[in-house]
Amino acid sequence: xxxxxxxxxxxxxxxxxxxxxxxxxxxxxxxxxxxxxxxxxxxxxxxxxxxxxxxxxxxxxxxxxxxxxxxxxxxxxxxxxxxxxxxxxxxxxxxxxxxxxxxxxxxxxxxxxxxxxxxxxxxxxxxxxxxxxxxxxxxxxxxxxxxxxxxxxxxxxxxxxxxxxxxxxxxxxxxxxxxxxxxxxxxxxxxxxxxxxxxxxxxxxxxxxxxxxxxxxxx
Numbered sequence: 001x002x003x004x005x006x007x008x009x010x011x012x013x014x015x016x017x018x019x020x021x022x023x024x025x026x027x028x029x030x031x032x033x034x035x036x037x038x039x040x041x042x043x044x045x046x047x048x049x050x051x052x053x054x055x056x057x058x059x060x061x062x063x064x065x066x067x068x069x070x071x072x073x074x075x076x077x078x079x080x081x082x083x084x085x086x087x088x089x090x091x092x093x094x095x096x097x098x099x100x101x102x103x104x105x106x107x108x109x110x111x112x113x114x115x116x117x118x119x120x121x122x123x124x125x126x127x128x129x130x131x132x133x134x135x136x137x138x139x140x141x142x143x144x145x146x147x148x149x150x151x152x153x154x155x156x157x158x159x160x161x162x163x164x165x166x167x168x169x170x171x172x173x174x175x176x177x178x179x180x181x182x183x184x185x186x187x188x189x190x191x192x193x194x195x196x197x198x199x200x201x202x203x204x205x206x207x208x209x210x211x212x213x214x215x216x217x218x219x
Contacts, residue, residue, distance in 0.1 A: 003104065003159055007169045009107070011205070019079075023048075076142055087206075090135030095211065103126055105130045106149050108133050140168050143172055180197075
């Protein structure tokens with residue numbers, strides 16, 4: 001194992017307030033009723049246009065573009081301020097960095113927004129790279145971002161693992177041929193991951209160090 005690559009939302013951070021408020025604003029901008037919070041959370045990780053279709057059944061591309069534009073306009077000033085680091089994130093990243101692993105983030109959020117968050121939290125120097133939605137031509141579950149991250153980090157799929165909370169993360173890893181570790185801190189339950197053959201399903205990120213370095217945590 002030489003690299004651990006993470007999803008962002010609900011894997012490393014909780015952006016519920018930002019995502020829900022921005023998406024509801026975007027839906028209202030086209031005259032659609034705001035979706036329920038729990039329904040929005042289950043679609044997080046997909047491109048905004050796909051989220052819109054999943055939540056409404058609407059397939060009109062012009063309305064989907066308007067949803068994206070309205071979401072991003074509000075998110076520019078609102079998202080990072082309303083995103084909170086998950087309790088285990090700082091300690092887990094610091095531990096893995098001390099073990100000599102390269103750490104990356106592959107996310108459906110924009111690169112600058114993720115960088116802004118990690119700089120605010122004082123954790124940016126722990127990361128080797130960030131691949132955001134604006135760094136690729138095809139968003140998750142297309143494997144482009146994960147594959148480009150592994151290439152940039154100089155690792156093969158056998159030397160890396162992708163850690164995420166959603167089925168779109170699991171599918172991204174499957175398409176990239178990369179091992180996957182699930183955490184159930186997002187919208188997907190543990191019972192939904194087995195078809196993707198994850199290496200493990202964790203209830204909290206803090207369980208990751210013991211999984212990767214069992215010799216250090218054995219009684």
